[in-house]
Amino acid sequence: MSATLLLVGCGRMGGALLSGWLARGTAQRVVVVEPAGRIPGPPLAGVEVVTDAAAIPAGFTPDAVVLAVKPQTMPSVIADYARFAGTAVFLSIAAGKPIVWFEERLGPDAAIVRAMPNTPASVGRGMTVAVENARVSRAQHALCNGLLAAVGQVAWTQREPHLDAVTAVSGSGPAYVFLLAEALAHAGEAAGLPADLAAQLARATVAGAGELLQQSHESAEQLRRNVTSPKGTTEAALAVLMASDGLGPLLDRAVAAAAARSRELAG
Template sequence: MANTNALQNLQGTIALAGAGKMGGAMLTGWLAGGLDARRVVVIEPQPSPEISALAAKGIRLNPSDAGPADTLVVAVKPQTFREAGPALKNLVGASTLVVSIMAGTTIAVLEEVCGGMVVRAMPNTPAAISRGITVAVSAKTVSAAQRATADALLRAIGAVEWIDDEDLMDAVTAVSGSGPAYVFLLAEELARAGVEAGLPAELATKLARETVAGSGELLHRSELASATLRQNVTSPGGTTAAALEVLMAKDGLQPLMIRAIAAATKRSKELAK
């Protein structure tokens, strides 16, 4: 949930470059958290009808006279970042806080292309329902007050964790940035396995979807460790134990997940070059 007081107390102009799914989710979270729409500038060449409608609430959409902002949130696609660099630089003054949510784009590259005091962040897609988690790391030039501003803006889409070592961001991307896709794949394969076991496809899909969603919500609300929750479902010699014997075998889920995360981490490092 957004920290409403923190958002309402933010000072200065906030520019959002890129209002696609993630940028749009952040903007929605800011406004819901009480941020004054009149202080928000949005740069988006192809705004969705939803983003365009927010102009009626006071945001400035693609203004021709946009100058340096107090805070710039960069949510453009990483592959278009350098091309957008000159336009972004116009939004950055000597003391502008720059918060990037672009995958694989390092603090050094951000400082080179658009300047400013840089915070690099990696959110994930549950941000769309304010249930994401973001990991952030700041350049040494970022002040405590600017870090607090970045924290407030990022908390509009879910939880935030701060780290000191930027090198960890590749593994963060592999675990939480890409992680929702792994969970969705689990729902897919659980449904497929249900069909193989004889269930009608529609029923198998609903059972898999609701089981994954409900289990995720239970994990979210419970203070128990995931291993404890798993054990609570597992009766000795029962059906769950029979399935877990396969999933937890030496060639089961654990080594597969380790290889998957290693592959995603490696790719993230490659993209940063």
């Protein structure tokens, strides 16, 4: 697959997608709309950067329009791309903007995919969940799947409301993991370790455990059991973390709060 793409916005996530497409040969030609008129790094073969929609080359007909601007910016720019409805598929990674919002602004012929990636996409280890409207063809579905798979794993759902929970679990989830690393480092300091050693241990432990989880065929529960010796140190710590007021209920509340906020942003 080698497609002609229009990327609207090239911030962290847009830039991660662009890097993934180029690395995997997914994109034949890309026009990037970026108000600064440039993207970080040296010029890239097959990539043209313009400052706004009016500067898109005449006759340019993208296979997909990838909308990677911030949700609060979307209302001011979306109308500029309505001319591609009916020919291109629109792939939005903007949180909180439902498919119906795009249909109202792009018209009844618009093929729309809404996706929620997460920040590990920047190292090719992202997790994205996507949902499509009825106008998306099989070929367009395959194209969007390939665009998202360039930066990690992809799953599809037929129920758009699932994306609120997806946002709360995987979209916001990396922040929870980073907080765990912070808290583990602070706990190490409290136990008497030098700050730099505690930080090194926490970072390596979280990263290593994540990689083991990724590569193992065993469940997270089983991997936890594998580390836990009867009446040992891990069991003593887990008695605290798995208590009725421990990590599980805390994460339940955190994910519920994030999902509720996602629904609020969608209006």
